[in-house]
Amino acid sequence: MAKIELIATATFGLEAVVKREIEKLGYRILRSEDAKITYLGDERAIVRSNLWLRSADRVLIKLGEFQAKSFEELFQQTKALDWEQWIPEDGKIVVTGTSVKSTLHSVPDCQAIVKKAIVEKMKETYACDWFPETGALYTVKVTLLKDRATITLDTTGPGLHKRGYRICDVAAPIKETLAAAMVQLSFWKEGRILADPFCGSGTIAIEAAMLAADIAPGLSRKFVSEEWSVIPKEIWKEERTAAYSAVKYDADIRILASDISSEAVEAARANAEEAGVDQYIEFAAAPVSAFTAPEEYGVIVANPPYGERIGEKDAIHRIYKDLRRFMTANPTWSLYLITSDKEFEGSFLDRPADRRRKLYNGRIETCYYQYYGTRPPKE
Known part of the structure; x- marks a missing residue:
C-alpha cells in the first residue's frame, strides 16, 4: 500500500x-x-x-x-x-x-x-x-x-486513554493520556525517584512506570482496525510480539504513590497490579503533610484536588502550604502540578513557576505549573 x-x-x-x-x-x-x-x-x-x-x-x-x-x-x-x-x-x-x-x-x-x-x-x-x-x-x-x-x-475505536488497567476508580480520575503527557513534560526518567502524593486511582504513577519500563500503552487492549481485512493480522501479531520484547523488566524504577484516602490507595494498587507495574511503585495511605524526601533529588508530578472537583478552598490552601513547606525544605526536588486554581501561583511559592502550560483535564481548563529544583551534579 x-x-x-x-x-x-x-x-x-x-x-x-x-x-x-x-x-x-x-x-x-x-x-x-x-x-x-x-x-x-x-x-x-x-x-x-x-x-x-x-x-x-x-x-x-x-x-x-x-x-x-x-x-x-x-x-x-x-x-x-x-x-x-x-x-x-x-x-x-x-x-x-x-x-x-x-x-x-x-x-x-x-x-x-x-x-x-x-x-x-x-x-x-x-x-x-x-x-x-x-x-x-x-x-x-x-x-x-x-x-x-x-x-x-x-482506526482506534474506544479512545487511546482506555488502556485496560483501570479496574478500580475514584472520584475525578485524570485521563491516562494526560497523565502520560504530564510525566513526559517533567522529563523524569528511569533511575530517579518520582512521587505523586495525591495518587487517587494511581494513574500518574502507573503511566510513569509504563513509560520507564517501555511498556506499550495499547498492549493489553483491542482496536477496531484489528478486525479490518485491509491490515494483515500478521502485522498486528508482529508488532505486539515486538512490543512485548521491548519491555525492560530490569529497569531502575522507583515511584512513590500516596493519598490521604486509603480507599484510593487500594484502588491504585489494584490498577497497578492489573497494569503489571506494581513492583515499581510503593503505595502509602498518608496526607501530603506527612510526605518526606527519601532521597536528595526527586520529582513530584501531581494532580491535587481543585475547586471544580473535590474539596473546599480552605482544605486546598492547606495542601498548598504543605507543598510549599516541602519544596522550601527540599530545593533539589522539582514539582510539576496541574490545577484549575487561578490563585495557585500567587499563593504557593515566593517565586513564579519556571514554566506554565495551558492544558485541559476533561472539559476543565487547567494550568500545568513547573518548578525546577537544583540539578544534581554531573557524574
Whole structure:
C-alpha cells in the first residue's frame, strides 16, 4: 500500500508531546495544528501508532479534504474517494460529524449525505443494491471548518486513554493520556525517584512506570482496525510480539504513590497490579503533610484536588502550604502540578513557576505549573 496520511488527535496543549512520540516511532510529520498531528505512514504505522502513542486521543486515516459549500459538493467529492480500498462489502459504516463556521451547519444532514455518498460508491464497486453491514466497524467522520471538509476513518475505536488497567476508580480520575503527557513534560526518567502524593486511582504513577519500563500503552487492549481485512493480522501479531520484547523488566524504577484516602490507595494498587507495574511503585495511605524526601533529588508530578472537583478552598490552601513547606525544605526536588486554581501561583511559592502550560483535564481548563529544583551534579 502507498503511503497514507494519518492524523493523531490530541487534547489542546499536548500537540508537542504527541508530535515527539510520533517522531520517536520514526514517522515524518506533515503538519502540527490545534489538537491534531498529521503524518505519513502505512498499514504498519496504524498498528504501531495505536499500540505506542501514550498522549494522543486516537489515530485516524485521512481519506480526503476539499471545499464543500453545498450538499452536492459534499456528496460528489465524498463519493469520489477510494472507499473500496478500506471498506469491504459487509462493512458496518457509522458516520459522525462536526461543523464550525461553515455554510453546511446541519451536522445530521452532513452525516446523512456522507453515508449516502459512501453507499453509492460501494454499489458501483461491488455491483449490488444492498449491504448487510454485519462485518467490522468503520467509523467515518466528516469535519467541516470554514467550508473545508475533512473526511477521516477511525482506526482506534474506544479512545487511546482506555488502556485496560483501570479496574478500580475514584472520584475525578485524570485521563491516562494526560497523565502520560504530564510525566513526559517533567522529563523524569528511569533511575530517579518520582512521587505523586495525591495518587487517587494511581494513574500518574502507573503511566510513569509504563513509560520507564517501555511498556506499550495499547498492549493489553483491542482496536477496531484489528478486525479490518485491509491490515494483515500478521502485522498486528508482529508488532505486539515486538512490543512485548521491548519491555525492560530490569529497569531502575522507583515511584512513590500516596493519598490521604486509603480507599484510593487500594484502588491504585489494584490498577497497578492489573497494569503489571506494581513492583515499581510503593503505595502509602498518608496526607501530603506527612510526605518526606527519601532521597536528595526527586520529582513530584501531581494532580491535587481543585475547586471544580473535590474539596473546599480552605482544605486546598492547606495542601498548598504543605507543598510549599516541602519544596522550601527540599530545593533539589522539582514539582510539576496541574490545577484549575487561578490563585495557585500567587499563593504557593515566593517565586513564579519556571514554566506554565495551558492544558485541559476533561472539559476543565487547567494550568500545568513547573518548578525546577537544583540539578544534581554531573557524574
